[in-house]
Amino acid sequence: MIDVETGYQAVRSRDSRFDGVFFTAVRTTGIYCRPSCPAVTPKQENVTFYPTAAAAQGAGYRACRRCRPDAVPGSPEWDVRADLVGRAMRLIRDGIVDRDGVAGLAARLGYSARQVHRQLTAEVGAGPVALARAQRAQAARVLLQTTDLPVTQVAFAAGFASVRQFNDSMREIYARTPTQLRAVTRGQRAAAARPPGAAPGAPAVPAAGVPLRLAHRGPYDPTVFALLARQAVPGVEEVTGEPGARTYRRTLRLPYGVGIAEVDEPGAKDGDGRWLECRLRLADLRDLTTAVQRMRRLFDLDADPEAVAATLGADPLLAPLLRRAPGLRSPGAADPHELAVCAVLDARPERTSALVAGYGEPLPGGPDGGLTHLFPAARTLAAADQAELPKPVPALAAALADGTLCLDPGADRERAHRALLALPGVDEWTAGYIRMRALGDPDVFLPTPNATQRVANAWRPWRSYALRHLWAATPHKNRIETP
Template sequence: MIDAETGYQAVRSRDARFDGVFFTAVRTTGIYCRPSCPAVTPKRHNVSFYPTAAAAQSAGYRACRRCRPDAVPGSPEWDVRADLVGRAMRLIRDGVVDRDGVAGLAERLGYSERQVHRQLTAEVGAGPVALARAQRAQTARVLLQTTALPITQVAFAAGFASVRQFNDSIREIYDRTPTELRAAAPAPRPGRTPAGAGRAVLSLRLAHRGPYDAAAVFDYLRRHAVPGIEEVVGAPDSRRYRRTLRLPHGAAVAEVAEPNAAARAGSWLECRLRLSDLRDLTTAVQRVRRLFDLDADPGAVTARLGADPLLGPLVAARPGLRSPGSADPAETALCAVAGSPRAAGDLVAAYGDLLPGGADGGLTHLFPTAATLADAYPAEYVDPAVRAVAAALDDGTLRLDPGADRERSAGALRALPGVGLWTTGYVRMRALGDPDVFLPTGVVDEETAERWRPWRSYALHHLWQADRERSAAVGAS
């Protein structure tokens, strides 16, 4: 949590870089806002700061109707931190508390429920139940304002245990009933789900902070796209990344558009989700956000890397370059061990499940489960290293979920036959979302890269991008 003086200066200047990093609560109005809220700046003695929306809500504040503080990017701190609190926040964002309760969260973290609650409350001002409740309310607001689903269905799809709990939470957080919240929605965009639809098609805006080098991200995803489960379609500057998702309650297709001028000015990516079960909305959104690295803080990355004599010119040339993560960590690891997108595509064609409802463009399958690849027959069609990693994922020897301990998981992966240091580092960078991974590049050594901590993953992407641009220039000449 930043100090109060820095926080108030950010509020006075309406600095959007701090949106999601902390929240501003005003005692005289009982409302909490994002730092960039366009409302009149409150007096300093009336302002309190909270590290999460859940903490502000637990203190009795309601969400601002003007700046919608629940729709900001997530705090980049939770992606950087590898301790208990960081791991817990990533799991809660993935919907673990909604699916498995606090007991399930604690079990995954390897701590008691009491320890998890105590540390979260001390660090972020709210326990796991309050954090999950805030996330459920955000999901409910999205469903109320972007679908025509009956309110009862919205309540359970958002993860609430009862309609009464849903109604009470919405009134407390938004100071409106669900019906009033729906009535306040803007005109529906294409893709609004009609009541009773068998599949939900939702059009969302996924916020990010600071500049976003979308062209580089879409290029990267195109190069690594696995046939059958991923594709990048469309002309340059109007491309769409599309992929299938295997989610806790069913399957989904996600489509993210390369941002146009309006989206770039507004700092969001347009996302279209086709879900077979609306209960997967929160999880699907978080997995797309991780894939596109939308919760990163480009200001912090630039401050460190931009001052480096080697990286400074590269950072200046590509502001907002991201380090793409993973929508499915197990899939990313297995594809990395397979060796190439084409080899991974062969696994998809042979062992993947057909996409429910039939092919959707070039998307035909869901990636095979770890259990399927571990027991694949005939065995000679699957590389032994792939089988070893799949077996480790299946029996829990290797964990790559959002709450996994990065050091422990990297060690378990490296111990498997056929898995080298480079592959381990790549999986750690993408599947585990580690922003501080160094991989040999042939340009710098590990000692030099030490000065780039804790953003060595971003430094790698700058070096790789510069190398590709040099190669392209040589080829063009």
């Protein structure tokens, strides 16, 4: 947790770099805010800092209506840390507590539920139930303010077990009823409609999708859109539009159904914007939290460019590269299994296209623009005739299907790395690349002509970002991402 003096100085200067890193609670008002809140700065003796919104809520504070502290980027700490708490926070953000409960979270981590609760409470001020509750409330607020769904549908779509629990939580966190929270928007929103493939009884979703603003810190370099355009898996992903006004689109296989995500490239019109425009079309709105987190991981939206620059900028080799692209991200993956399969195929569209056509699941309701399929599930590839699959896909698919290899958000990165290297045809470079992208590890080093392992040690814990800058500055980049 940040020290009191540094925290208060951030609040006094309204420093947006700390939004999501900690939250400011004011005892005299009973409200908690993000550090950059434009309200009058409270006296230091009246301020308490909390590492999470859930901790502030648990202490009895309600969210500020002016700065909306729940709508901030996530703390970059959880992507850096590889310990139990870091892994737990990544899984909770992915929605596992709502789907499988605390017992399911503990089972994924390999600890008892009591141990998980104790460590989370000690470090972030809230247990897994409270953290998941705060996340549900945020999802509910988004649905209330961006769709015309009935309040009852919003409650269950956000993951609440009952309407009463939903109403009580929203009043406690936002000091308003769900009806009062519902924003009055200009114009007429699209009528709610169930898309093709929606499960019976699933909450209806607006035909145009749920519009979202995915917050990030600092500038955002659009290089990731160029990378996604080069690597797009035919039928599963596409990038439309011209540079400066591109839109990334893809299909998503989600816990409750199918989804389509669209994210717009930040253009000159956005200036120094702090978000990416996104639209999610989901067969079941209970997948909202999971879909949002998968897109955040893909576009690396919880990164802290200032912290990266503070370390890498001291290196004479990297300093001019950071000045050239100050908002360069290290993209992750919307589907870790898909990323791993594509990586062992060197991410060549001609190789992945045949795999999708032969084993992918057609998109319910037919094609949507250039999107036609869901990427083949690991169990589907594992059950296929191995002689028909390109190597080393069969061994990788079998390891993913039987759990020998785990690439979910809470995976143990060292264990996953060892499991990858044990597979035939997967070398150190490919394993490291999968670790960097599929597991979102910010501290992976892969051999480059520009630097040795010894030199790269000074770049910890941001070696993945150093590689991104080096690859962006060299014409041949690397063996997988070469145009």
